[in-house]
Amino acid sequence: xxxxxxxxxxxxxxxxxxxxxxxxxxxxxxxxxxxxxxxxxxxxxxxxxxxxxxxxxxxxxxxxxxxxxxxxxxxxxxxxxxxxxxxxxxxxxxxxxxxxxxxxxxxxxxxxxxxxxxxxxxxxxxxxxxxxxxxxxxxx
Numbered sequence: 001x002x003x004x005x006x007x008x009x010x011x012x013x014x015x016x017x018x019x020x021x022x023x024x025x026x027x028x029x030x031x032x033x034x035x036x037x038x039x040x041x042x043x044x045x046x047x048x049x050x051x052x053x054x055x056x057x058x059x060x061x062x063x064x065x066x067x068x069x070x071x072x073x074x075x076x077x078x079x080x081x082x083x084x085x086x087x088x089x090x091x092x093x094x095x096x097x098x099x100x101x102x103x104x105x106x107x108x109x110x111x112x113x114x115x116x117x118x119x120x121x122x123x124x125x126x127x128x129x130x131x132x133x134x135x136x137x138x139x140x
Contacts, residue, residue, distance in 0.1 A: 020047065020063065024071040034092040034100065042086030044077040049084050050115065091121060098132040 020043060022029040033039045051060055067074040085107060093101045103121040110116045123129035 018063070021067065024067055024074045032093055032095075034094050035090075038086065039091065040073060041077055041082065044074065045082040046085040048078075048081065052083060085117070095132075095136075098136055101129045101132060102127070103129065 023033075023040060023043060024030075030036055047060075047064075051057075064078060068078055069075075086105070088104075088106045091103045091105045093103070095101055101123070103123055106120045106122075108118045108120070110118055123133060
């Protein structure tokens, strides 16, 4: 199943789509994140953390090489060598139909899963974001 944001025609979450690649190379994805700089820095730091201690994965090396070549922003962040995921906090998005959305973001390490992480985004109950999402659900 894929999720599509009405109005922009971009398919977001589909099997095989690399969200890291999309974040740095897809202008629609960049416009979605009003806090793009913090998001990008956190994602690259998380990628470095995930790669620490692992045997070298040639697919990771290929992705890093591709992004360093194709995205000056990625290359700069990768060169900084920050390590670590963003802590829990907020993510500020700009949906092309319903506008600005503010989500709380929590990250959970899943025990006994070889480093799998569950990231949850949720609005504050009763917030403007919560109301907008309810309207979007009705419109579908």
